[in-house]
Amino acid sequence: MLTTKQKVYLRSLAQTEKPVFQIGQNALSDNLIKTVSDYLKKHELVKISVLKNCDADLKELGFDLAMMTKSECVQIIGRQLVLYKRAKEPKIILP
Structure with a gap:
């Protein structure tokens, strides 16, 4: 569990990163979940853009994706999600 800080x-x-993945009409496919999970193992932090043709609720989508990738949903703002998963050897040192 992450603290507010x-x-x-x-x-x-x-904030300075560009979205790496886009979620479209198919919402959460197995391929997307696997790819995001692999990306999180290497980079720890990922920004995902949700396209307008995706009908799913953004909060629900973000928390479902976080649960499926065993990560934490850091932020949902506009049509973008930010997920974080701590690596065994962390690259990002948290305060």
């Missing part, structure tokens, strides 16, 4: 720090890191 840690979430603020992760948000500041994610």
Whole structure:
């Protein structure tokens, strides 16, 4: 579980990043979940853009994706999600 201070720090890191993945009409496919999970293992932090043709509720989508990838949903703002998963050897040092 992340503290508020840690979430603020992760948000500041994610602010300068561009979205790596896009979620579209198919919402959460097995391929997307596997790819996001693999990306999180290497980079710890990922920013995902949700396209307008995705009918799913954004909060529900974010928390479902976080649960399926065993990560934490740091932020849902607009149509973008930020997920964080601590690696065995962390690259991001949290405050």
